[in-house]
Amino acid sequence: MPADTTSSPSRPSVRDAVLDLLRQLGIDTVFGNPGSTELPMFREYPEDFRYVLGLQEAVVVGMADGYAQATRNAALVNLHSAAGVGHAMGNIFTAFKNQTPLLITAGQQARSILPFDPFLASVQATELPKPYVKWAIEPARGADLPLALARAYHIAMQPPRGPVFISIPADDWDQPGELVLPRHVSQAIAPAPDAIAAIAKRLNASKRPAFVVGAGVARDQAVADVVALAERHQASVYVPPMCARCGFPERHPQFCGFLPAMREKIVERLAPHDFVLVLGAPAFTYHVEGNGPHVPPGAQLAQIVDDPQQAAWAPVGDSVVASLDLGVRALLAASAPGAGREAALSRPIPPVPEPGVPMSAAYALSVIDRERHADDVVVEEAPSTRSTIQTYLPMNGADSFYTMASGGLGHSMPAAVGIALARQRMKLPGRVIALIGDGSSLYSIQALYSAAQLDLPMTFLILNNRRYAALQDFAPVFGYAPNDKPAGTELPGIHFTQLAGGQGVPGERVERPEDLAPRLRAAFAASGPNLIDIVIA
Incomplete structure (x- = not known):
């Protein structure tokens, strides 16, 4: 006789068992960009769960990364088969380097047609995100999914934390499953x-x-x-x-x-x-x-x-x-302090930057430092001005600053959205300031839409030097003449206020130094998201 593939009141479906497990783990938010093979996961979606939509998979993973870092718990990400995982790989790589715990699920075609190489199937699905996930699995049976997800969670949370990956065939969700018993796995590593x-x-x-x-x-x-x-x-x-x-x-x-x-x-x-x-x-x-x-x-x-x-x-x-x-x-x-120890060194006070047209990055950042509030959080992705940020925008310590450890662009703009969402849910004071270079912002500009839909207290500051300045500045290391610009590193004619407005975020452009402080003051006092395009030299 064929196996029974229907759930019963005494035996929950795989979907119900997974939702029960996620509640145990304190996970009630799914970051995703939906596709056909994921639709069965979300049928009869429970009211105590929230779906956070990103308009592209890299944005989805970036938001989840920020959310997980701010909450210090694994975040759940849902991607669409092979193509969605491919779109997301840059930020999966960054999450791996950031040591961010992520539960990444991806839809797979139904098991019954996998032998026929069907449309949208992910061939060797578990190999695709490697080596930038700690563990990857496509369960042998639908009934195995809840336990596989529990194992994935504990692996993601074990130091060094990081993303894990589960490929889920579309017809697994309605299979009969088993509830996962609550258990605690200590993640702390005591030193010898x-x-x-x-x-x-x-x-x-x-x-x-x-x-x-x-x-x-x-x-x-x-x-x-x-x-x-x-x-x-x-x-x-x-x-x-x-x-x-x-x-x-x-x-x-x-x-x-x-x-x-x-x-x-x-x-x-x-x-x-x-x-x-x-x-x-x-x-x-x-x-x-x-x-x-x-x-x-x-x-x-x-x-x-x-x-x-x-x-x-x-x-x-x-x-x-x-x-x-x-x-x-x-x-x-x-430890105890030794005798005769010399006084610690300290960093010299930087010079006060002068205003000019266009503004220097140093001047713009010094104004941002004066106008931000003590509880504000900075999320940065502006590689060409990072040394200037480090000089003129000092951070306050714990949970005051985030950026990407990988060097891969497209992370911090959506990560700022995830951090703002987490801090809002935890009722933490302060605003999130996303400090993003003009070139970097274009890798994941769709994050603005999610910020607008969630009405988050955050300000996007675009440091607009109209070029890929990091590449131009780095070119002499690879033998370029001092004034020789590498091909493809100029970015003229991009209107960030229009890009923001089209996604529901009000934006302003600031070119004169005397206008910057009042515009920042108003933006930092707003309740929802906004953007300022700051033109710098």
């Missing part, structure tokens, strides 16, 4: 006491310690403990290259600035120090080839990180694999 004691011994003996504080400190809510540790040891604090979060308040007197992604430059910046402690970051991320030592001669390095791979490939020093909150607290308990 002897390894912490060894780091504490070297830290105590150091005369000129430096801390390099990365995104893992913010992810694990260890910022206050790192501040306490730095103050105890009079450590000079730096931010590692390509850091996606703020792990140390940048107005703190011991903050020394940002390390460049170049080996020789890092060694030069860290030259005054005899001991370097890297917290929550790789040691180190490079962007170009380099030569020579990885740390200053005579200096020692130690690292606490939650990613075993980062610990394994670190070229020098000792590594401890641990959750950053537990690792730093253990180090606080084990």
Whole structure:
């Protein structure tokens, strides 16, 4: 006799079992862009779940990434078969580099026609998103989906956190399933006491310690403990290259600035120090080839990180694999300041930028810094002005700043929407400021539509220099003459206020310096989303 494929009051459907599991996990929001193979998932959609629509799959994953980072829980993303996963791959890569926990589901054609290579089927579906997901599965039976999803969630949340992938045939949702029993899986990694004691011994003996504080400190809510540790040891604090979060308040007197992604430059910046402690970051991320030592001669390095791979490939020093909150607290308990320690270095105060037409990026950012509110959150994707942002727009510490760790464009504009949605749901004060370059914004400009539909308290600031400035600025490294612009790096004639208005977000263009402060003041006081196109030199 054929197997029974209908659910009954005593045996729920796969759909009902999945919804029950998601409620257990505190997930009631689905980020998606719907397709035909996903329609069975959403039939009789429950009232206690919300569907957040993105107009393109990269936008969907970016929104979910921001939402997951802000809530510190995995977010659920639904994509459309192979094409949708392909559209989303850039931001899946970024989520992997950001260590963001995502449950990525993708529709698959019905099992009964998969042998016939049907339209919209995803051939080798689980291979498509690799290697940028931690785990991928297409369950052998529809009834296996709830348990597969539970396993995927726990893998996504295990350090180092990251995206996972589940391919779901369209006819699985109405199959009979089984409820997943509630269970707790601890995600914290405790440090080895002897390894912490060894780091504490070297830290105590150091005369000129430096801390390099990365995104893992913010992810694990260890910022206050790192501040306490730095103050105890009079450590000079730096931010590692390509850091996606703020792990140390940048107005703190011991903050020394940002390390460049170049080996020789890092060694030069860290030259005054005899001991370097890297917290929550790789040691180190490079962007170009380099030569020579990885740390200053005579200096020692130690690292606490939650990613075993980062610990394994670190070229020098000792590594401890641990959750950053537990690792730093253990180090606080084990360490004491040594005698005769020199005062920490600090970052010099930058010069006050002068207004001009067009405005300099430095001037625009100094005005943004004056006008923003203390609780506002900055989400950045403006690579060509990042060093200027780092100089003139200091971040306040925990959960004040987000960007992409991957270098892939198209993440931060939708991520800002996800962060704003999460903060609104958690009733957190402040506005989200999406600080986006003109070139970067065009990778995921459809995020404006989602912001308008959700009526989120956020402001998009377009730093408009009418070019791919990062490429032009970087070209001399690859042998270009100083004034030789690479092909395809000019962006004239784009009207961002019209792009915003067409998606329901009011926009203004600011070209004169005297107009910027009042426009920002009004935008930051608004209840819903808005956009300002800031023309800079």
